[in-house]
Amino acid sequence: MVRQASKAASxxxxxxxxxxxxxxxxxxxxxxxxxxxxxxxxxxxxxQQAETYQQGKLACDYVEAxxxxxxxxxxGRVQTRAADCGAGVDSPSWQETKVACCLSLASTEQANDxxxxxxKKFLDPPQVLRLAQEVKSRGRPALGRSAPxxxxxxxxxxKHRQVRKLVRTVVATMxxxxxxxxxxAAEVQRRGLxxxxxxxxxxxxxxxNWTLFEMHLLPSxxxxxxxxxxxxxYLHDAAHACNPGKQSVAWKQYTxxxxxxxxxxxxxxxxxxxKAARAVGEPSADAADDDPRSIVATTLHYVxxxxxxxxxxxxxxxxxxxxxxxxxxxxxxxxxRMKGSEKFWLNGGAEAMLQLRAAYLSDDGRANRYWSRxxxxxxxxxxxRLRPAV
Numbered sequence: 001m002v003r004q005a006s007k008a009a010s011x012x013x014x015x016x017x018x019x020x021x022x023x024x025x026x027x028x029x030x031x032x033x034x035x036x037x038x039x040x041x042x043x044x045x046x047x048q049q050a051e052t053y054q055q056g057k058l059a060c061d062y063v064e065a066x067x068x069x070x071x072x073x074x075x076g077r078v079q080t081r082a083a084d085c086g087a088g089v090d091s092p093s094w095q096e097t098k099v100a101c102c103l104s105l106a107s108t109e110q111a112n113d114x115x116x117x118x119x120k121k122f123l124d125p126p127q128v129l130r131l132a133q134e135v136k137s138r139g140r141p142a143l144g145r146s147a148p149x150x151x152x153x154x155x156x157x158x159k160h161r162q163v164r165k166l167v168r169t170v171v172a173t174m175x176x177x178x179x180x181x182x183x184x185a186a187e188v189q190r191r192g193l194x195x196x197x198x199x200x201x202x203x204x205x206x207x208x209n210w211t212l213f214e215m216h217l218l219p220s221x222x223x224x225x226x227x228x229x230x231x232x233x234y235l236h237d238a239a240h241a242c243n244p245g246k247q248s249v250a251w252k253q254y255t256x257x258x259x260x261x262x263x264x265x266x267x268x269x270x271x272x273x274x275k276a277a278r279a280v281g282e283p284s285a286d287a288a289d290d291d292p293r294s295i296v297a298t299t300l301h302y303v304x305x306x307x308x309x310x311x312x313x314x315x316x317x318x319x320x321x322x323x324x325x326x327x328x329x330x331x332x333x334x335x336x337r338m339k340g341s342e343k344f345w346l347n348g349g350a351e352a353m354l355q356l357r358a359a360y361l362s363d364d365g366r367a368n369r370y371w372s373r374x375x376x377x378x379x380x381x382x383x384x385r386l387r388p389a390v
Contacts, residue, residue, distance in 0.1 A: 069104055
C-alpha cells in the first residue's frame, strides 16, 4: 500500500488501486498517515547515516569500488501550505526539493576523444530549440520561436552508449543545502563511489551545486563537469539575442560556439562571447531578463564562471558523462507524484514522500532493505480499518 501511495498520482488514486488489485478498502487519509509514518522512519535512517558519516564512522556497504562513478545534482519545486490552519490551503508557497543521483557506471578510458564531432541533435534547429525551451521552461521562454519548425523525427537508432548506468541510488530532501550536502556525501561513501578511479560530479551552473562539490566531492578526486545541455541552451539563446530577426546568421553563430564548446576551446568561445557582449552593449540596471543585452551578458558570465569545468574532450576520453540528464529524469519521476496544480504539501509530508520516492527509484533494493529493518511493532491500522472491498 505504501509503495502504491508513493507511485500513484494521489492518495485517492492509490486507494482505488489497492481496492481494485488487492480487494482491500483503505481510506485516503489512513493511506496518507501510513505513508508519512514510513517516510519519516526512512528519513531518520538517512539522517542517522549522515550523522555517522560526519563522525567518520560510516562503513562502506560495497566491497569492490566501481571503475567509474558520477554524482549528479539538481533541484525541483513543490507547493507547500501552512500547518495547523484548518481546512483549505493557507499561505501557499513554492519550495525547492534537492535531489542527487549517485551512479556507478560502465565505461572505458581511451587514448583519444571517442567523439570529436558534436551529436547531430545539437546541430538540428528543431531539436536544439526544443532542448533550449525545456531547459529554460522555469524562467523565460527560449529565443528563436519564430524559426521554421520542421517536424522532428522522434525515432532514433539504438546505438551502444559510451557511458552506461549500472546502479542508481537517489538522495532527496526538502532540507537546506548544508544538510543535503552531508546526506549526499554519506551516500557516496556508503556505496564506495569515492573509491572509483574515474569519477565526476555533473550539474548545471547553480552556485550552490558547486559549493557542495567543492566541500564534499573535490577532496575525494571528483572532477567537476558543467552539464553540456544547459550550456547549449545558453549559447542558443545568446546567438539569437545577438542577431534579432536574422535566423540564418544566428544559427551560424550558434554552431560556431557549439563546436568550440564541444572541442574544449573555451578561450575562443569566451573571446567571441565578449565581442558579442560589446556589440549589443551592457544591460541597464532595470533591463528585463529577456532583454538581448541581459541574455548575452548572462551567457558570458555563465561560461566565465564555469570555464574550468568545460574540458569536454578529456571527459569523454575518460569515459565520464557530460550531461546531467539522469538526475533531471529522476526529478521528473519525483514530480509526477509531488507536483500538481492542486497539490499543497505540509513540509513533513513532503519530506516523507520524497524518502519513499527516493527509495523506490533506487536500483540497490533500498526499499526492501528498509522494510526488513527491525522496527518497533505498532498496529498499522485499527480494528476494522482495513476491510475487504465490496
